Amino acid sequence: MKKKILAYVKDNRLFVGIISVLLVIFCLFLWLTCGAGNSMEAETSYTDISALSTSSSQKSSKALSERPAQSKTEATDTPREQVTVDVKGAVTKPGVYTLKASSRVTDAIKAAGGMTEDADAKSVNLAASLSDEEVIYVASKDENVSVVGQSDSGAASDKGGKTSQKDGKINLNTATSEELQTISGIGAKRAEDIIAYRESHGGFQSVDDLKNVSGIGDKTLEKIRESIYVA
Missing domain, CATH: 3.10.560 (Outer membrane lipoprotein wza fold like)
Structure with missing residues (x-):
């Protein structure tokens, strides 16, 4: 059988050569086609994964940046x-x-x-x-x-x-700045000093405590004593 095949090939060298060349070309074509397809598919998959990863990262960053603002708004509205x-x-x-x-x-x-x-x-x-x-x-x-x-x-x-007033007198412990300024000799600055002292010392215990306020001495106190009281 082997001798017959060899004899056939020997008698038909040209035909066998052409067939062999065609087979080589066909195999090369298949290899190039399959290899290029797999390469393109792999590249496409990689591109899709990269795009998906980038999109997810952007969404996560956006959510994190918006979350504090929402929390701040909720805290303000509470x-x-x-x-x-x-x-x-x-x-x-x-x-x-x-x-x-x-x-x-x-x-x-x-x-x-x-x-x-x-x-x-x-x-x-x-x-x-x-x-x-x-x-x-x-x-x-x-x-x-x-x-x-x-x-x-x-x-x-x-x-x-x-009550801030009683019998025309001003209560040092509850009077507003405007009410204190109705007292003769007490301006805006002195009224604010009186309120500051009142808040830092828990209120006035007596009218005489007013002398502890900067700018108010014995003479000033005696002049306004009849206009004020402590309760």
């Missing part, structure tokens, strides 16, 4: 849940108390142990809403201070019933 008030005067336990924002003056007084026996319930508006950093002052009966009909008596007080 309403205050608590208020801190200073309860003074004729109460069992004067002091600073933190209550719910929806609390009333009556709740602040209850937190301070309630009114004492000599407290004047008419000196405060128990139904008034509380505001942060507010001072609630409960007067005693001998102070003769009342929020009832105060528009007729000419007394000035805020919603918590903290």
